[in-house]
Amino acid sequence: MPNIRDVAQRAGVAPITVSRVINDTGYVSDELRQRVEQAISDLNYVPNRLGPSMRSKRSNTVGLVVADITNPFWTTVVRGVEDAAYKAGYHLFLCNSDESVYKEREYVELLLSRQVDGFLIVPAETQFDVLELIQKQGKAIVLLDRYVSTRSIDIVRGDSEGAGYQLTRHLLDLQHRDIALLNGPRLASTAVERAKGYRRAMNEAGFSDKSERILWGEYTQESGYYQSLEALQWRPRPTALIAANNFIALGVVRVLDNFGLRIPQDISLAVFDDLPVELNLRPFFTSADQPAYEMGFLAANTLFERLGGNRSSELKDIVLPFKFTVRSSSAPPPSP
Amino acid sequence: MPNIRDVAQRAGVAPITVSRVINDTGYVSDELRQRVEQAISDLNYVPNRLGPSMRSKRSNTVGLVVADITNPFWTTVVRGVEDAAYKAGYHLFLCNSDESVYKEREYVELLLSRQVDGFLIVPAETQFDVLELIQKQGKAIVLLDRYVSTRSIDIVRGDSEGAGYQLTRHLLDLQHRDIALLNGPRLASTAVERAKGYRRAMNEAGFSDKSERILWGEYTQESGYYQSLEALQWRPRPTALIAANNFIALGVVRVLDNFGLRIPQDISLAVFDDLPVELNLRPFFTSADQPAYEMGFLAANTLFERLGGNRSSELKDIVLPFKFTVRSSSAPPPSP
DNA sequence: ACAAATTATGGAAACAGTACCAAAACAATA
DNA sequence: TATTGTTTTGGTACTGTTTCCATAATTTGT
Numbered sequence: 001m002p003n004i005r006d007v008a009q010r011a012g013v014a015p016i017t018v019s020r021v022i023n024d025t026g027y028v029s030d031e032l033r034q035r036v037e038q039a040i041s042d043l044n045y046v047p048n049r050l051g052p053s054m055r056s057k058r059s060n061t062v063g064l065v066v067a068d069i070t071n072p073f074w075t076t077v078v079r080g081v082e083d084a085a086y087k088a089g090y091h092l093f094l095c096n097s098d099e100s101v102y103k104e105r106e107y108v109e110l111l112l113s114r115q116v117d118g119f120l121i122v123p124a125e126t127q128f129d130v131l132e133l134i135q136k137q138g139k140a141i142v143l144l145d146r147y148v149s150t151r152s153i154d155i156v157r158g159d160s161e162g163a164g165y166q167l168t169r170h171l172l173d174l175q176h177r178d179i180a181l182l183n184g185p186r187l188a189s190t191a192v193e194r195a196k197g198y199r200r201a202m203n204e205a206g207f208s209d210k211s212e213r214i215l216w217g218e219y220t221q222e223s224g225y226y227q228s229l230e231a232l233q234w235r236p237r238p239t240a241l242i243a244a245n246n247f248i249a250l251g252v253v254r255v256l257d258n259f260g261l262r263i264p265q266d267i268s269l270a271v272f273d274d275l276p277v278e279l280n281l282r283p284f285f286t287s288a289d290q291p292a293y294e295m296g297f298l299a300a301n302t303l304f305e306r307l308g309g310n311r312s313s314e315l316k317d318i319v320l321p322f323k324f325t326v327r328s329s330s331a332p333p334p335s336p
Numbered sequence: 337m338p339n340i341r342d343v344a345q346r347a348g349v350a351p352i353t354v355s356r357v358i359n360d361t362g363y364v365s366d367e368l369r370q371r372v373e374q375a376i377s378d379l380n381y382v383p384n385r386l387g388p389s390m391r392s393k394r395s396n397t398v399g400l401v402v403a404d405i406t407n408p409f410w411t412t413v414v415r416g417v418e419d420a421a422y423k424a425g426y427h428l429f430l431c432n433s434d435e436s437v438y439k440e441r442e443y444v445e446l447l448l449s450r451q452v453d454g455f456l457i458v459p460a461e462t463q464f465d466v467l468e469l470i471q472k473q474g475k476a477i478v479l480l481d482r483y484v485s486t487r488s489i490d491i492v493r494g495d496s497e498g499a500g501y502q503l504t505r506h507l508l509d510l511q512h513r514d515i516a517l518l519n520g521p522r523l524a525s526t527a528v529e530r531a532k533g534y535r536r537a538m539n540e541a542g543f544s545d546k547s548e549r550i551l552w553g554e555y556t557q558e559s560g561y562y563q564s565l566e567a568l569q570w571r572p573r574p575t576a577l578i579a580a581n582n583f584i585a586l587g588v589v590r591v592l593d594n595f596g597l598r599i600p601q602d603i604s605l606a607v608f609d610d611l612p613v614e615l616n617l618r619p620f621f622t623s624a625d626q627p628a629y630e631m632g633f634l635a636a637n638t639l640f641e642r643l644g645g646n647r648s649s650e651l652k653d654i655v656l657p658f659k660f661t662v663r664s665s666s667a668p669p670p671s672p
Numbered sequence: 673a674c675a676a677a678t679t680a681t682g683g684a685a686a687c688a689g690t691a692c693c694a695a696a697a698c699a700a701t702a
Numbered sequence: 703t704a705t706t707g708t709t710t711t712g713g714t715a716c717t718g719t720t721t722c723c724a725t726a727a728t729t730t731g732t
Contacts, residue, residue, distance in 0.1 A: 001393075001473055003688055014712045019690060027710050044472045049449045050390050051688030054717040057337075059386070061450075064430075069418070072615065075411050082405070082432050086439075091450065094400075094430040096418050103422075113385045114397075114427065136380045137337055221614055253617055278557055279408065279615065281589055339718055350682045355720060363680045387718030390687040679728065686721085694713080701706075 002043040011039040022047055053115065062303065063111035065095045065104060065121045066144070071219075073246060073273050073292050074122070077144060080296025081120060088304045090117075097124055099185070099218070105130045112137055118303045123148050125187040140306040142299045145290075146189045147317075154306065154316040156299035158273075158290035160190045163322040164197020164242075167270040167288050170324070171240045172205045174332045176268060180213040180238040182227040182248050191216070194244050194272065213238060217248070224251025232259065239333035240268040246275050249285060264331035271329070286330040288322045295320055338379040347375040358383055389451065398639065399447035401431045401440060401457045402480070407555075409582060409609050409628050410458070413480060416632025417456060424640045426453075435460045435521075435554070448473055454639045459484050461523040478639040481631060482525045483653075490642065492635035492654040494609070494626035496526045499658040500533020500578075503606040503624050506660070507576045508541045510668045512604060516549040516574040518563040518584050527552070530580050530608065549574060553584070560587025568595065575669035576604035582611050585621060600667035607665070622666040624658045631656055 008015040013032055020026045021036040028036075039045070053059040064081055066074045078094070085092050093111055097104040101124050108130045111119065118140040123131075128148040134141055143155040164181075171179050181198045184191035195214055202212065215231060217223035224243060228251065231238055243249035249271040253263070261267050274280075274287035302316055344351040349368055356362045357372040364372075375381070389395040400417055402410045414430070421428050429447055433440040437460050444466045447455065454476040459467075464484040470477055479491040500517075507515050517534045520527035531550055538548065551567060553559035560579060564587065567574055579585035585607040589599070597603050610616075610623035638652055 016690070016712065029710065044469070046445065046448045046473060048390075048451055048688050050386055050395070050451050052690065054384075054386050054390070055690065068415075069405065069411055070415050072408060072411075075405055075408075078430070079404075079406050079432065082430060086432070091446065092430045094414070094418060094428045096415070096422070109382070110427065112382045115384055115386050133380070137382060247614075250614065250617065257618070275615065278583075278586065279611065281586065281617070281620065282593070284617065352682060352720075365680065384718050388720060391720060677730070
């Protein structure tokens with residue numbers, strides 16, 4: 001692989017002149033420019049951006065750490081990030097944390113050593129000390145959807161609390177009284193917020209905190225499966241379930257199918273963030289959808305802005321509205 | 337951000353000694369090692385891997401260019417790649433080509449200038465001259481699923497021809513005679529192969545090439561929508577449709593729903609690569625599933641092997657078997 | 673006791689590009 | 703003609719780390 005000196009030699013100029021041709025900076029006569037361009041194409045020269053990155057301490061790369069790109073919600077977020085990065089001339093390092101704090105830390109350290117300019121992260125837990133590490137290195141961070149206890153970080157997130165309230169309220173309005181929330185991990189801020197919204201709606205409807213029916217678990221289909229198995233054993237049996245994400249909902253449906261319980265005739269179901277409509281054969285879930293693509297796009301642009309210079313500007317906490325859609329998975333409870 | 341010299345100074349040693357401590361190479365006395373480790377933690381020192389990358393011409397990064405991570409099939413492939421990369425200590429640059437040759441080229445050039453060690457690519461078209469560019473730079477490539485006309489490149493792919501044959505054969509066995517294939521782009525090798533399999537089955541059943549019913553389009557829901565609109569106008573109307581991927585199938589379902597045509601009573605449907613089962617509420621499509629995760633995992637490992645040294649070994653063309661599952665979207669044609 | 677091997681440490685150079693400074697050639701102005 | 707400004711080109715230094723080589727210091731072998 002030729003370097004800038006090889007090109008310079010072939011064109012009979014100094015390396016710096018080649019640099020000027022490539023980057024279109026400074027003065028270069030037409031004659032030299034032509035000779036340089038010829039040499040570049042003769043040698044199939046591709047400039048090496050590692051050198052400049054070392055000097056300028058800017059790599060134009062960003063680390064993207066998500067829990068699992070297999071989940072269509074995050075896929076769409078990633079897609080938004082990617083589009084924004086493409087437009088802004090940044091490149092993405094894709095990392096899957098699998099909700100593991102250990103893997104998260106490992107990735108962050110590796111990304112730091114690769115000199116990424118900034119981070120887009122979905123933190124696995126609310127306690128997030130890796131973050132300190134990043135900030136000590138003077139790198140920018142923007143959180144995706146989930147916040148952490150240290151609040152001094154930019155974040156772009158969905159309105160989990162509001163969505164929790166809305167879904168619960170919808171079921172209450174249908175006259176449900178026994179509503180179980182099949183929630184995500186206690187350590188995910190989104191799950192905490194969803195529970196908050198649920199509680200607010202329940203309290204407003206005159207239920208005390210004691211009648212809370214919250215099951216903490218994970219954002220997986222398996223978790224949804226076991227959570228609904230458990231919820232169905234409660235007496236009185238819940239007449240409505242709220243699934244804290246799309247995967248949990250899928251686990252729920254499997255269980256209800258097994259038990260021969262019809263949705264919504266026997267039991268109602270409302271869901272957070274849903275599958276993207278285009279993946280759904282026949283849209284069915286009453287759901288509160290988060291604007292996944294916008295979340296990714298906005299978060300990335302927030303990061304790039306920070307990297308562009310305005311480090312001083314105030315902390316951002318962008319909360320995106322959800323879209324509530326009533327479909328056929330919710331109805332009034334069966335008459336007793 | 338401190339560098340290795342800062343650490344060395346603080347520990348009262350030479351930079352090279354710090355390097356030895358970090359990488360656990362060569363001889364270092366316990367005393368110095370301890371002093372160095374202290375200095376590292378005092379300064380929050382994170383080694384910069386850009387320097388060594390420049391010297392060694394190995395960045396331990398790989399460019400991953402896919403058409404669209406929004407498609408669950410590719411998402412799963414990417415996930416397989418990511419897992420393999422994590423294990424092998426590589427980092428991934430994620431790029432979305434959107435099936436555009438232009439974007440593809442742009443990304444490849446950028447990735448080259450970032451000194452990636454190799455490429456994992458889903459080529460947008462069968463003609464792929466960007467590839468030459470890569471090979472001229474002496475970088476390794478492994479293709480994902482789709483081959484290109486120049487066959488001198490490693491590839492890991494699904495058995496598109498076999499799956500095409502199997503799906504068609506299944507419908508023929510059910511006594512369908514008018515079977516339309518709603519296919520992907522003419523320039524995608526997978527679509528070409530799927531058509532081949534379809535033809536082979538049709539010919540075997542005694543149909544001449546003239547009775548071919550192939551509609552070329554794109555691997556999108558929209559394309560599936562318009563393709564099925566067209567196919568339904570043919571006389572005799574097809575009694576069965578084959579969708580060349582999951583998105584096309586979703587477009588088909590939308591149209592059939594609109595027309596009030598029941599699946600499979602009025603018309604049968606068989607599908608390539610399907611949605612991952614875990615995303616399907618109630619699995620429904622008779623389908624030929626490609627092993628997406630394995631494809632990504634194997635392709636990545638093939639690349640890492642090449643990067644590990646055995647450049648000389650012979651060309652690989654790994655064809656993965658599909659999984660054929662009969663579900664409720666296919667049945668005998670309605671009696672006339 | 674002396675040579676040889678082992679352990680321990682450091683200096684210089686190299687990777688690729690560009691920012692900064694220097695310097696020449698030429699044109700325009702006083 | 704002298705001065706100033708503009709255009710054009712190049713030399714040097716710097717980024718962070720490690721490979722290669724050199725040089726001690728210490729231990730082992732005979």
